[in-house]
Amino acid sequence: MLRKLLSRIFLVLFLSGVILSLAYAMYTGNRLRTGKHRVFKLAHSLDPAHPVSKSLVYMADQLKQISGGTMTIDIYPGCVLGGETEMTEQLQNGIIDMMKSSGAAMEVFIPEMKVFGLPYIFRNRDHFWTVLDGPIGSELLTKGESKHIYGICYFDAGSRNFYTRNQPVNSPKDLIGQKIRVQNSRMAISLVELLGASPTPISFGELYSALQQGIVDGAENNLPSFYSNKHYEVCKYFSFDGHTMIPDLLIINLKVWKKLSSQQQKWLHEAAMRASKYERMLWLKKTQEALEACKNLGVKFTYPDKKAFIKKVAPMLRKYEKSSLAPLLKRISETPDKVRP
Numbered sequence: 001m002l003r004k005l006l007s008r009i010f011l012v013l014f015l016s017g018v019i020l021s022l023a024y025a026m027y028t029g030n031r032l033r034t035g036k037h038r039v040f041k042l043a044h045s046l047d048p049a050h051p052v053s054k055s056l057v058y059m060a061d062q063l064k065q066i067s068g069g070t071m072t073i074d075i076y077p078g079c080v081l082g083g084e085t086e087m088t089e090q091l092q093n094g095i096i097d098m099m100k101s102s103g104a105a106m107e108v109f110i111p112e113m114k115v116f117g118l119p120y121i122f123r124n125r126d127h128f129w130t131v132l133d134g135p136i137g138s139e140l141l142t143k144g145e146s147k148h149i150y151g152i153c154y155f156d157a158g159s160r161n162f163y164t165r166n167q168p169v170n171s172p173k174d175l176i177g178q179k180i181r182v183q184n185s186r187m188a189i190s191l192v193e194l195l196g197a198s199p200t201p202i203s204f205g206e207l208y209s210a211l212q213q214g215i216v217d218g219a220e221n222n223l224p225s226f227y228s229n230k231h232y233e234v235c236k237y238f239s240f241d242g243h244t245m246i247p248d249l250l251i252i253n254l255k256v257w258k259k260l261s262s263q264q265q266k267w268l269h270e271a272a273m274r275a276s277k278y279e280r281m282l283w284l285k286k287t288q289e290a291l292e293a294c295k296n297l298g299v300k301f302t303y304p305d306k307k308a309f310i311k312k313v314a315p316m317l318r319k320y321e322k323s324s325l326a327p328l329l330k331r332i333s334e335t336p337d338k339v340r341p
């Protein structure tokens with residue numbers, strides 16, 4: 001009798017457990033699917049200590065707050081899901097929802113982005129941000145729609161400079177014959193070739209070991225990326241030639257964007273804009289910190305005369321001034337520099 005009663009109680013408890021778990025799974029599944037609760041998968045190439053990485057974490061916090069906890073972001077940093085080209089393909093296929101990419105890696109998918117790979121087209125940081133905050137910047141964010149890519153905002157990525165293992169770069173002559181890692185970008189390849197070096201495309205995630213093993217003699221990037229990925233451990237020469245200013249971009253799969261309600265789109269946009277502003281401030285601070293830290297770590301910084309570089313890469317500009325990018329280039333050069341607070 002007692003045994004029968006106990007097994008009945010057990011059966012009732014067991015069935016209630018199953019029913020409750022099913023109900024919970026359906027509830028959370030629905031929240032994720034119906035758009036009541038959205039969890040985004042966001043990937044990028046940078047180390048968690050990098051200012052852009054920190055700003056993405058800030059964005060996730062902001063979004064959670066603004067949306068009352070209904071929109072959250074899981075971040076996969078440091079190329080754990082592959083290089084920027086592979087990540088963009090995953091974004092197009094809906095495997096990841098969002099990513100932070102360099103504008104250079106975007107040129108394979110969005111030809112207009114090639115413009116950022118042209119050397120010395122921005123006069124200074126104010127000019128750069130006036131262009132990106134204005135109509136040109138907004139137009140470029142929508143150019144990837146036919147490739148299922150929608151741009152949300154830009155992040156500062158400073159200017160790109162050469163750094164090397166064995167000798168300082170004081171003039172383009174010092175680059176002759178050197179193997180220089182470049183991004184997966186036709187523009188970067190052409191630029192490095194014009195300077196007499198041999199360009200070698202390698203994913204950012206694999207660059208440290210490529211430098212360490214001597215597969216390449218140097219690379220080019222902004223100072224915070226050089227610092228946060230510890231490239232100073234191998235390359236002791238960093239030359240501020242500032243050949244390009246290529247922004248970072250936050251992009252989202254277009255279908256994912258379109259499926260959001262207009263309220264959700266607004267929240268996401270607002271969180272991204274807050275992060276972009278925060279990042280611009282952080283960028284300056286972190287660049288200065290990286291400079292001091294790298295000096296203490298034995299990196300020799302040089303400030304070469306840019307004129308020699310500008311002269312060497314001039315044919316590239318002339319070529320693109322006759323291409324379909326010509327109107328865009330003209331508009332960029334006619335944009336004034338606005339002084340910012």
Ligand code: GCU
Binds near residue numbers: 052
């Ligand atoms: C910059 C950019 C990254 C990119 C890297 C690179 O650091 O912010 O998105 O991966 O350059 O050179 O690949």
